[in-house]
Amino acid sequence: MKAILNVIWLVFSGFWLACAYMLAGLILCVTVIGIPFGIASFRIGLFALWPFGREAVRRPGAGAPSCVGNVLWLLLAGWWLALSHVVTGVILCVTIIGIPLGLANFKLIPISLTPLGHEIVSTSRPFAARGDW
Template sequence: MRTLLNLIWLVLSGFWLACAYVVAGLLLCITIIGIPFGIASFRIALFALWPFGRMAIPRLDAGAPSCVGNVLWLVLAGWWLALGHVVTGLLLCITIIGIPLGLANFKLIPISLTPLGHEIVRSDTPFAQRGW
């Protein structure tokens, strides 16, 4: 079922959202200071391509630099990427078939706003391996 949902997701919204993350990552990688943000954007682009069966969890070792970086990310790219998830999620929730896809869009909003200090893992990974 995850594979089927991921394929439908890829066609309806995943490809375009991943392209938006790649464009944001390329723009952020123009400067040396923006390279960590660009790498985070590329990491989320892969998550946006295939979201079912994966989840974002907070990293326990993330500290103050991640917090400062998330504030900069929010100002530079996070708000418009999250807005894209909100709009796409609402449009997908119009149909009954699109509701799981819309919910997946809403699942991506927190990581699109604050990507630093999070790790993307498979949903079936045991909690002990996640560091919880």
């Protein structure tokens, strides 16, 4: 079922959202200071391309630098990427078939706002490996 949802997702919104993340990553990688943010954008762009069967979890040990980086990310790219998830999610939720895809868009909003200090893991991994206890 995950594969079917991922293919439908790719056709209706995943490709365009991944392109937005890749564009943001390219723009952020222009400066040396922006490279960590660009890498985070590329990582989340791949997550937005194929989201079903994966989730974002907090990385243990992410401290103050990731918090400061998240504030900068929010100002530079996070707000418009989150806005694209909101718009796409609302459009997809108009139809009954699109509701799971719209909910997946809403699931991507928190990670698009604050990506640093998170990692993308498979949902098929054991709970202890994902940080759930």
